[in-house]
Amino acid sequence: MCSPAIPGTTLFDGRQARKGYALNKMCFSFNEAANRAAFVQDEDAYCARYGLTAQQREAIRSRNVLQLIAAGGNAYYLAKFAGIFGLDMQDIGAQQTGLTKAEFQARLDAYAR
Amino acid sequence: MCSPAIPGTTLFDGRQARKGYALNKMCFSFNEAANRAAFVQDEDAYCARYGLTAQQREAIRSRNVLQLIAAGGNAYYLAKFAGIFGLDMQDIGAQQTGLTKAEFQARLDAYAR
Amino acid sequence: MAKLIGGITTSHVPAIGRALARNSQDQPYWKPFFDAYLPVHAWLEANRPDVLVVFYNDHGLNFFLDKMPTFAVGAAPRYETGDEGWDLPPLPGFDGDLDLSWHLIDQLVARDFDVTSCQEMRVDHAVSLPMAVLWPGQVWPVRIVPVCINTVQFPLPSARRCLALGAAVGDAIRGWKSDQRVAVLGTGGLSHQLDGERAGHINPEFDLRFMDSLVDDPAWAAQFSIPELVEKAGTQGVELLMWLATRAALGGPVRCLHRNYHIPISNTASGLMLLEPV
Amino acid sequence: MAKLIGGITTSHVPAIGRALARNSQDQPYWKPFFDAYLPVHAWLEANRPDVLVVFYNDHGLNFFLDKMPTFAVGAAPRYETGDEGWDLPPLPGFDGDLDLSWHLIDQLVARDFDVTSCQEMRVDHAVSLPMAVLWPGQVWPVRIVPVCINTVQFPLPSARRCLALGAAVGDAIRGWKSDQRVAVLGTGGLSHQLDGERAGHINPEFDLRFMDSLVDDPAWAAQFSIPELVEKAGTQGVELLMWLATRAALGGPVRCLHRNYHIPISNTASGLMLLEPV
Numbered sequence: 156m157c158s159p160a161i162p163g164t165t166l167f168d169g170r171q172a173r174k175g176y177a178l179n180k181m182c183f184s185f186n187e188a189a190n191r192a193a194f195v196q197d198e199d200a201y202c203a204r205y206g207l208t209a210q211q212r213e214a215i216r217s218r219n220v221l222q223l224i225a226a227g228g229n230a231y232y233l234a235k236f237a238g239i240f241g242l243d244m245q246d247i248g249a250q251q252t253g254l255t256k257a258e259f260q261a262r263l264d265a266y267a268r
Numbered sequence: 269m270c271s272p273a274i275p276g277t278t279l280f281d282g283r284q285a286r287k288g289y290a291l292n293k294m295c296f297s298f299n300e301a302a303n304r305a306a307f308v309q310d311e312d313a314y315c316a317r318y319g320l321t322a323q324q325r326e327a328i329r330s331r332n333v334l335q336l337i338a339a340g341g342n343a344y345y346l347a348k349f350a351g352i353f354g355l356d357m358q359d360i361g362a363q364q365t366g367l368t369k370a371e372f373q374a375r376l377d378a379y380a381r
Numbered sequence: 382m383a384k385l386i387g388g389i390t391t392s393h394v395p396a397i398g399r400a401l402a403r404n405s406q407d408q409p410y411w412k413p414f415f416d417a418y419l420p421v422h423a424w425l426e427a428n429r430p431d432v433l434v435v436f437y438n439d440h441g442l443n444f445f446l447d448k449m450p451t452f453a454v455g456a457a458p459r460y461e462t463g464d465e466g467w468d469l470p471p472l473p474g475f476d477g478d479l480d481l482s483w484h485l486i487d488q489l490v491a492r493d494f495d496v497t498s499c500q501e502m503r504v505d506h507a508v509s510l511p512m513a514v515l516w517p518g519q520v521w522p523v524r525i526v527p528v529c530i531n532t533v534q535f536p537l538p539s540a541r542r543c544l545a546l547g548a549a550v551g552d553a554i555r556g557w558k559s560d561q562r563v564a565v566l567g568t569g570g571l572s573h574q575l576d577g578e579r580a581g582h583i584n585p586e587f588d589l590r591f592m593d594s595l596v597d598d599p600a601w602a603a604q605f606s607i608p609e610l611v612e613k614a615g616t617q618g619v620e621l622l623m624w625l626a627t628r629a630a631l632g633g634p635v636r637c638l639h640r641n642y643h644i645p646i647s648n649t650a651s652g653l654m655l656l657e658p659v
Numbered sequence: 660m661a662k663l664i665g666g667i668t669t670s671h672v673p674a675i676g677r678a679l680a681r682n683s684q685d686q687p688y689w690k691p692f693f694d695a696y697l698p699v700h701a702w703l704e705a706n707r708p709d710v711l712v713v714f715y716n717d718h719g720l721n722f723f724l725d726k727m728p729t730f731a732v733g734a735a736p737r738y739e740t741g742d743e744g745w746d747l748p749p750l751p752g753f754d755g756d757l758d759l760s761w762h763l764i765d766q767l768v769a770r771d772f773d774v775t776s777c778q779e780m781r782v783d784h785a786v787s788l789p790m791a792v793l794w795p796g797q798v799w800p801v802r803i804v805p806v807c808i809n810t811v812q813f814p815l816p817s818a819r820r821c822l823a824l825g826a827a828v829g830d831a832i833r834g835w836k837s838d839q840r841v842a843v844l845g846t847g848g849l850s851h852q853l854d855g856e857r858a859g860h861i862n863p864e865f866d867l868r869f870m871d872s873l874v875d876d877p878a879w880a881a882q883f884s885i886p887e888l889v890e891k892a893g894t895q896g897v898e899l900l901m902w903l904a905t906r907a908a909l910g911g912p913v914r915c916l917h918r919n920y921h922i923p924i925s926n927t928a929s930g931l932m933l934l935e936p937v
């Protein structure tokens with residue numbers, strides 16, 4: 156699929172999907188509370204069960220959203236991973252943009268008229 | 269959906285699907301050998317787990333294909349139920365047409381030229 | 382014949398769920414958002430739909446990448462919700478309308494829409510939160526038929542295709558042999574982006590132009606490809622496809638009875654429109 | 660560009676699986692059936708496709724009524740089989756071709772086919788048995804991309820729509836930037852009916868006319884509605900939709916290199932055609 160590059164933006168196309176399948180499948184499993192608890196209890200075992208790649212495993216370990224996206228993660232599934240840590244969308248936005256949460260919130264507020 | 273009636277034929281449309289969901293879901297589960305074994309071991313418990321209607325339960329009990337279709341069963345899923353008893357398509361054809369298996373086979377052979 | 386009485390388009394941000402769970406509706410951050418729905422409450426009270434057809438996008442509750450439909454139509458007697466990973470109390474589920482579900486599926490397939498029919502289905506915040514904002518008591522006086530449009534896995538259906546889907550759904554509703562009053566609800570957007578270095582992107586000019594277009598020129602957004610829509614509205618802003626399908630279902634000219642645009646709710650430009658066929 | 664070298668259409672009766680498991684290929688009942696494939700073996704040997712796009716219908720292994728796609732396209736690295744309830748040894752699975760899968764999905768959605776993409780998928784006897792008949796050693800020298808057309812849950816896509824799908828798949832294959840040799844395989848039919856008092860229905864006149872039409876007049880069958888096709892060919896005979904999509908993928912004129920028609924295999928009129936674009 157040939158898409159024009161949009162700065163700071165990854166379209167979740169077939170190329171990304173192929174890369175990220177195991178990671179996204181694990182994150183999809185976090186819909187269920189029991190699976191979230193199992194992840195928290197033994198992160199290594201849980202990741203091994205889904206056969207994450209080394210890159211995916213490292214991105215999960217670092218809780219780094221940009222790395223997770225680079226490893227094929229899809230925003231909708233990653234949101235369930237973030238939920239385990241009680242992060243909201245401003246936490247995640249701040250992390251990806253290198254801002255503090257207050258700075259990120261201020262950037263959003265600035266759009267208001 | 270308005271379909272012209274075809275004698276001796278049921279189109280598996282929305283009306284049939286609504287009627288047959290529990291029955292078809294149970295038959296779909298027979299894709300797995302463990303589920304077939306569980307059915308054989310305790311048919312009542314297995315049917316109860318899928319919430320069959322009384323009509324569906326009775327049709328399963330009688331192993332009667334026409335009754336199973338009347339109860340909303342779909343041929344593709346019912347084939348997995350028939351598999352439990354080692355029935356082939358000539359057994360099933362014979363049962364539905366009121367023929368012996370040999371008679372049914374002869375009817376098929378008669379189409380050959 | 383059934384009557385298609387109107388359409389509502391609204392955002393569906395997960396943060397609304399936290400606000401509901403924490404009873405934050407009257408806090409300064411949330412009050413303008415919730416108050417914007419009061420005129421829609423009055424309209425619903427006066428016009429009493431029996432069934433809602435809900436255009437929404439699943440965010441990974443009911444569908445995974447193993448089976449990702451472009452268009453999915455619910456045909457379940459009941460649609461439950463889930464906590465979606467966020468430890469929030471799930472909202473009450475919804476009763477379906479099987480007659481309308483199958484009528485839609487029959488009509489859509491007859492018109493060359495290759496839908497996935499779903500006789501067992503959970504719906505996520507994109508259905509439950511707008512419903513809870515429309516009926517704060519969370520006792521639903523309507524049955525629903527969910528119609529899910531893929532915004533997860535590219536390629537997405539084009540804006541033009543979503544307009545065509547909406548138009549076909551509208552025709553099917555108006556041709557439904559029933560005395561029921563039907564409304565359409567479309568949830569998603571407006572501009573926002575959750576992922577990537579561009580996270581936090583919002584585009585008010587585009588959103589306001591888009592809202593205008595829905596009244597007078599509903600095909601306006603169809604001039605843009607999906608990547609162009611993402612460039613303008615953000616990776617999740619592309620959920621505006623739900624608004625397009627909803628508008629198209631209403632058919633010819635519409636009257637806009639109410640609209641609201643508010644920034645930000647979470648990372649999102651929150652929008653609301655109430656449209657009635659003229 | 661990739662080369663679309665030809666198309667094979669064949670029946671896919673489960674009884675073939677029992678015959679394989681019991682090594683019955685040389686018994687009088689089965690020998691004429693298996694021998695009919697010898698010219699196709701020779702063609703495959705001479706023409707060596709790298710990838711097969713397989714039009715088939717799932718019989719309730721990978722899809723259930725909870726999520727029933729009209730058209731599904733595989734995008735999995737591997738497709739395993741199952742015993743489908745019949746206690747037969749499962750045949751070896753198949754390697755996918757992800758480049759072609761995604762190319763097809765991108766092109767189909769761009770042309771308004773609302774496909775369901777399947778990144779994890781099992782394939783049933785409708786894929787595995789034709790493959791085992793084409794390559795009796797069950798070592799597959801090709802990768803596959805399965806394209807599943809719904810024949811389980813009515814409404815089914817019309818014959819006309821399946822022709823359009825096939826044509827779009829053919830265009831996409833011919834436009835694939837690759838040096839691979841691609842063939843199309845369509846499995847199902849011909850006339851048969853497993854269920855109801857009309858079980859055992861076979862319609863040789865219709866089947867033979869249909870096979871003729873695939874060579875010279877591929878749209879012939881599209882004059883019939885789905886219920887009309889069921890009336891003529893039987894409830895499962897409607898699987899001939901796979902043959903239509905396969906033929907349409909080949910595009911313009913074709914040459915028929917081989918055909919066979921044999922009654923009965925199990926309850927089915929078994930058919931086979933080998934077609935090459937002229």
Ligand SMILES: [Fe+3]
Nearest residue numbers: 569570617620
């Ligand atoms: Fe959303």
Ligand SMILES: [Fe+3]
Nearest residue numbers: 847848895898
């Ligand atoms: Fe079949």
